Amino acid sequence: MKIAWIGTGVMGKPMALHLADAGHEVSVYNRTLEKARALGPKVKVCESIKELVKGKDVIFSIVGYPSDVKEVYDEVMTYADAQTILVDMTTSSPKLAIELYEKAKKRGLSMIDAPVTGGDLGAINGTLSIMVGGDEKTYSKILPLLEKMGSKITYMGKAGSGMHAKLANQTVIAGNIIGIAEALTYAQTKNLDPYQMLEVIVGGSANSWQAAKNGPKMVQKDYQPGFYLKHYLKDLKLVLEEKDDLKLPIVEKVAEIYQKLYDLGFKDFGTQAVIEYYIQKLM
Amino acid sequence: MKIAWIGTGVMGKPMALHLADAGHEVSVYNRTLEKARALGPKVKVCESIKELVKGKDVIFSIVGYPSDVKEVYDEVMTYADAQTILVDMTTSSPKLAIELYEKAKKRGLSMIDAPVTGGDLGAINGTLSIMVGGDEKTYSKILPLLEKMGSKITYMGKAGSGMHAKLANQTVIAGNIIGIAEALTYAQTKNLDPYQMLEVIVGGSANSWQAAKNGPKMVQKDYQPGFYLKHYLKDLKLVLEEKDDLKLPIVEKVAEIYQKLYDLGFKDFGTQAVIEYYIQKLM
Numbered sequence: 001m002k003i004a005w006i007g008t009g010v011m012g013k014p015m016a017l018h019l020a021d022a023g024h025e026v027s028v029y030n031r032t033l034e035k036a037r038a039l040g041p042k043v044k045v046c047e048s049i050k051e052l053v054k055g056k057d058v059i060f061s062i063v064g065y066p067s068d069v070k071e072v073y074d075e076v077m078t079y080a081d082a083q084t085i086l087v088d089m090t091t092s093s094p095k096l097a098i099e100l101y102e103k104a105k106k107r108g109l110s111m112i113d114a115p116v117t118g119g120d121l122g123a124i125n126g127t128l129s130i131m132v133g134g135d136e137k138t139y140s141k142i143l144p145l146l147e148k149m150g151s152k153i154t155y156m157g158k159a160g161s162g163m164h165a166k167l168a169n170q171t172v173i174a175g176n177i178i179g180i181a182e183a184l185t186y187a188q189t190k191n192l193d194p195y196q197m198l199e200v201i202v203g204g205s206a207n208s209w210q211a212a213k214n215g216p217k218m219v220q221k222d223y224q225p226g227f228y229l230k231h232y233l234k235d236l237k238l239v240l241e242e243k244d245d246l247k248l249p250i251v252e253k254v255a256e257i258y259q260k261l262y263d264l265g266f267k268d269f270g271t272q273a274v275i276e277y278y279i280q281k282l283m
Numbered sequence: 284m285k286i287a288w289i290g291t292g293v294m295g296k297p298m299a300l301h302l303a304d305a306g307h308e309v310s311v312y313n314r315t316l317e318k319a320r321a322l323g324p325k326v327k328v329c330e331s332i333k334e335l336v337k338g339k340d341v342i343f344s345i346v347g348y349p350s351d352v353k354e355v356y357d358e359v360m361t362y363a364d365a366q367t368i369l370v371d372m373t374t375s376s377p378k379l380a381i382e383l384y385e386k387a388k389k390r391g392l393s394m395i396d397a398p399v400t401g402g403d404l405g406a407i408n409g410t411l412s413i414m415v416g417g418d419e420k421t422y423s424k425i426l427p428l429l430e431k432m433g434s435k436i437t438y439m440g441k442a443g444s445g446m447h448a449k450l451a452n453q454t455v456i457a458g459n460i461i462g463i464a465e466a467l468t469y470a471q472t473k474n475l476d477p478y479q480m481l482e483v484i485v486g487g488s489a490n491s492w493q494a495a496k497n498g499p500k501m502v503q504k505d506y507q508p509g510f511y512l513k514h515y516l517k518d519l520k521l522v523l524e525e526k527d528d529l530k531l532p533i534v535e536k537v538a539e540i541y542q543k544l545y546d547l548g549f550k551d552f553g554t555q556a557v558i559e560y561y562i563q564k565l566m
Contacts, residue, residue: 094473117487129487152486154479164473165483171466172489175533179458182531183451186522189529190377190447196437200448203435204400204412206455208491239469246472247566248465249540250458253532283530 004052006061008036014123018148049075062089066096073100082108091115091235094160101159110138115166119226127151133161170235174254176210185278194219214272223269230267233258287335289344291319297406301431310335332358345372349379356383365391374398374518377443384442393421398449402509410434416445453518457537459493468561477502497555506552513550516541
């Protein structure tokens with residue numbers, strides 16, 4: 001198939017290359033062109049979205065913020081051929097996903113929302129979990145492509161449902177990561193060995209992916225981003241935007257904590273830097 | 284060895300039986316005597332703590348609340364022979380554990396705090412995780428006994444450290460379980476299939492022991508206690524009592540939520556009943 005790919009960051013780069021490796025003809029575009037060129041000879045680099053989208057079967061995107069998604073698809077929908085399938089894999093606004101789905105439909109295009117979890121390693125290893133929203137018929141057409149990028153693909157329902165599922169996933173992580181931070185802080189004030197403490201945590205009913213992966217990083221104050229704090233804050237804000245009159249006190253509190261860290265200059269660190277809120281007593 | 288066991292509830296019963304099965308001479312006492320008698324012919328049932336503790340090498344206890352621990356050890360320390368080792372496995376107050384350790388020492392006894400995680404199944408299968416505080420020399424003497432009950436034994440340091448480690452463990456779970464409840468509630472308001480949602484959660488970076496075990500129960504509104512809500516609330520209150528001037532906003536909020544559920548009659552349900560706070564909009 002002829003594939004267009006928009007956004008070749010930490011996630012987009014390996015994902016696009018998996019499609020090229022599977023034998024598809026992949027063209028890529030990135031706002032910072034050097035990042036697109038870094039994908040090497042397996043893909044064609046285009047210098048504009050207009051150039052990129054012509055004559056393609058499927059157009060994928062994975063960019064930063066909902067505002068970037070909006071901007072990208074304003075252009076995509078202006079220039080894409082009729083019947084092209086559009087797939088946004090950014091973690092973005094469900095409301096925007098529904099809006100774009102409707103807009104695409106009016107122009108004879110099909111749109112799918114398909115955000116992912118699994119981080120940079122999942123993208124590199126092709127083991128992402130992908131949550132899909134949109135028409136099931138369109139979904140089945142692109143499923144073979146998604147299977148090149150992920151090992152767990154879940155169709156969640158109509159347009160926007162992929163985004164909702166991703167936001168619910170991020171909600172679980174909010175409680176999870178902050179619970180670990182509070183526990184490690186408590187343990188530290190009681191002079192417990194943090195590594196033994198982590199062993200206890202991952203060895204029983206408090207175990208989690210976050211404890212295993214981010215727990216040791218919190219202890220070592222290793223704030224290298226696996227997942228950027230600024231992107232996680234964006235996700236939490238999307239939950240708060242979308243929750244309507246539902247009360248989610250923990251997400252609210254965790255978003256407030258991440259906002260504080262963002263404001264204090266931690267935005268380009270990993271989500272595990274939340275432990276600094278407790279170390280520095282920022283409350 | 285000659286062993287005394289106090290408290291033969293859901294946890295204590297299988298734990299005491301493991302020691303009997305290992306060939307030790309086990310005598311048991313329980314406030315409600317029928318529960319002690321339910322252990323069958325492998326153990327001797329005593330009708331008072333005074334009768335129980337005479338001539339024993341090690342005395343174990345696992346009861347409900349710190350007030351029960353205090354009451355039990357007032358008697359134990361009055362009647363126990365010199366040099367007996369006392370092991371409290373209740374999740375109880377670290378301050379009380381230190382107090383009892385000092386009091387035991389003055390009377391020529393040794394005291395260990397050794398709370399557990401792993402639930403009723405861990406107790407039955409002998410796969411508990413046990414966190415130990417007290418003198419290392421005493422710890423090494425009872426380690427072979429602990430190994431009959433648990434598969435993961437961690438020495439955390441001086442008296443009270445086992446209790447602190449357990450409270451830190453419960454702190455992790457606080458964030459974890461409430462994050463799952465908020466996520467499932469959000470997903471439900473967005474008409475996502477809850478089982479598919481759980482699959483997404485356990486299939487990626489939001490995965491946890493709590494999501495795997497309590498997630499499905501929340502969805503099915505199955506509130507049978509694996510771990511009693513009233514006992515978990517007790518644990519959270521102990522964290523708040525012990526944290527001194529440390530600020531732990533998530534534990535505070537989660538304790539407030541569980542208190543509300545406790546007050547509304549949910550105390551004998553499992554911890555997963557926290558989802559009712561969101562279903563019934565109790566905030």
